[in-house]
Amino acid sequence: MRKLAKLLAGLDDPFQIVKRIRAFAYSKEMDDYALATASRMVTHLFTDAGRTWRQAARRNSQGRLINEALRKELQGSINGAVRHQIERNATIIKSLPLDVSKLVTEHILAESMKGVRANDIAEQIKELFPEKSNARAELIARTETSKTSTALTRARSENLGVGWYVWRTSEDSRVRDSHALMNGVLVRWSDPPSPEQLDGEKRSYGHYHAGEIFYCRCYGEPVIDRDLIAWPAKVYYGGRIQKMTRKQFETLFFRV
Ligand SMILES: [Zn+2]
Structure with a gap:
């Protein structure tokens, strides 16, 4: 979002702004960024939770079983669930700039109906945009972290036969x-x-x-x-x- 704000800095035509946001949303750079961020987040959650499971295994009568299953995970039995979560989160991250471009378009239409001049609208957008996009990014980050974490716990549980x-x-x-x-x-x-x-x-x-x-x-x-x-x-x-x-x-x- 910071990168995008920089890209918009010199523009004073609202429709140019929308065009640039859309181009950014579909760029290879955004694609790579989304995938890298989603991988980092999911891998972190997965390893972190793995530590909790291993601790549980130590206190537990079925510890040997759990450790065995966690070892098998590394050989791929749970890879599908992890990959699925990475893809799901990457798609959500990529949707962010597109959502923003939709908000901006709506704003432009509403303001031009009121008769506001184009370069004033452009200024409004540049002020409004970071606020709206940050709030949205934060909601996504919070909600998706819990959701992903639950999905990974569930996949692990199913892998171990824990109902x-x-x-x-x-x-x-x-x-x-x-x-x-x-x-x-x-x-x-x-x-x-x-x-x-x-x-x-x-x-x-x-x-x-x-x-x-x-x-x-x-x-x-x-x-x-x-x-x-x-x-x-x-x-x-x-x-x-x-x-x-x-x-x-x-x-x-x-x-x-
Ligand atoms: Zn709750």
Whole structure:
């Protein structure tokens, strides 16, 4: 965005500005940048989470199994999920300048209808543009980091045959009520809840996992060892949150 702001510096024709933003959006430079940034972000999240899994393995009765699986990952069994996340994030990054060009075009139309002169509009755009694009970039960065992180945890869990996770919030005042309700609840990867619905809210964002919605900082902690859960535990099952003893939980889902 800083680079783009520099490219626009000398222009005083609003339509030239839009043209230049679009050219930038489709440039090889933007392409390379998006891919490199997305790779860096996904690889970082992936390695970072890998460390957490390895720590879990150390405290865990199934540690050998986990370490074995993590070693196999390196040989490629989870590469597909990682590559998919890199591509998905690169596409989102590339969409940023295009979104900006759309906003700018709308602004030009609205202002020229009001009779504002072209070079005044150009000045407005140059002032408005960094603000709007930064806000958008920040929203994307936050939301996509959580989403990617959840997707990687899920891929790893599936790779290991771990079907459940504990929904964790960041436990501060910014956590929305519906997610505070989910804190500590066992959730199955194959059955995401609708926290808003569970909280009795009228609006709904559909069913989703921890970290999968805008501005959400929650994450899923995979249930690798049921010994580490404090029973009885809250479980999301049958469309509601139910308290279950370990025996009830295992009879339902593990047939022991
Ligand atoms: Zn959340």
